[in-house]
Amino acid sequence: MPYTGQCACGAVTLAIAGEPIATRQCWCRQCQQIAAGSPTNNAIFNAEDVAITGPLAQKTWTAASGNTLTFHFCPACGSQVFGQSSARMHLKTVRFGVLDADHGLAPQAIIWTDDAPAWAQIDPTLKSWPQQPPAPPPAS
Numbered sequence: 318m319p320y321t322g323q324c325a326c327g328a329v330t331l332a333i334a335g336e337p338i339a340t341r342q343c344w345c346r347q348c349q350q351i352a353a354g355s356p357t358n359n360a361i362f363n364a365e366d367v368a369i370t371g372p373l374a375q376k377t378w379t380a381a382s383g384n385t386l387t388f389h390f391c392p393a394c395g396s397q398v399f400g401q402s403s404a405r406m407h408l409k410t411v412r413f414g415v416l417d418a419d420h421g422l423a424p425q426a427i428i429w430t431d432d433a434p435a436w437a438q439i440d441p442t443l444k445s446w447p448q449q450p451p452a453p454p455p456a457s
Contacts, residue, residue, distance in 0.1 A: 320360075322416040324396035329371035331398070331415060337362050338408065338453040340422050344437060345429035347380060351388060351397055356433070358413040359400070360422050361453050367409045373398060381429075382449040405452060426450065 320333035337360035348357040374392035379385055385403035390396060400410040413422060427445040430437075439445060 320411075320416055320420055322411075322420070324371070324391035324394050324398060324415060326391065326394035326396070328393045329369060329373060329391045329396070329398055329415075331411065332368045333362055333366055333411070334368070335363055335366035337411075337422065340425045341450070342424035342427045342443075343429055344427065344433035345381060346432050347378065347386065347388075348429070349432070349434075354434075356427075356437075357397070357400075358424055359410045360413065360416070360420075361408050361410050364401075364407050364409045367399070367411065369398065381432075408453065 319336060322331040323329060339361045340359065341361065342356045342358050344356045349355065351357065372392055373389045375387050375389045377385055377387040386400055388400045389398045391398065396415055397412045398415050399412065413420065416422070424443060427439055427443050428450045429448055430439055430445050431447040433439060
């Protein structure tokens with residue numbers, strides 16, 4: 318498996334069989350709320366490549382994009398595991414923090430920069446979008 322991981326308490330584990338379609342840093346308000354004021358850093362995988370064991374809780378809301386977002390997290394320790402959009406159910410957006418420390422991934426793009434606070438450090442070398450980015454390319 319190219320990627321493995323677990324939540325902070327170890328109750329939820331991941332084994333991911335494929336490479337990410339994209340990696341992104343997200344500054345939307347919902348991500349700032351679940352990341353204690355920071356952006357989330359995410360790897361987008363084909364849903365079928367992501368195997369998760371252990372209990373998950375979830376919270377669903379309507380995002381600024383108009384899509385319904387569901388965030389899945391460990392009910393014991395609260396670690397964010399992945400998010401999923403109603404517009405892209407074939408994808409799972411896995412949080413970098415739940416992947417094993419040696420995953421080697423970094424954001425390739427930054428999204429929802431209009432929602433970033435004035436003090437945010439936006440990497441000028443990365444492609445960025447002020448709001449909703451284009452959908453990742455389809456899996457090959």
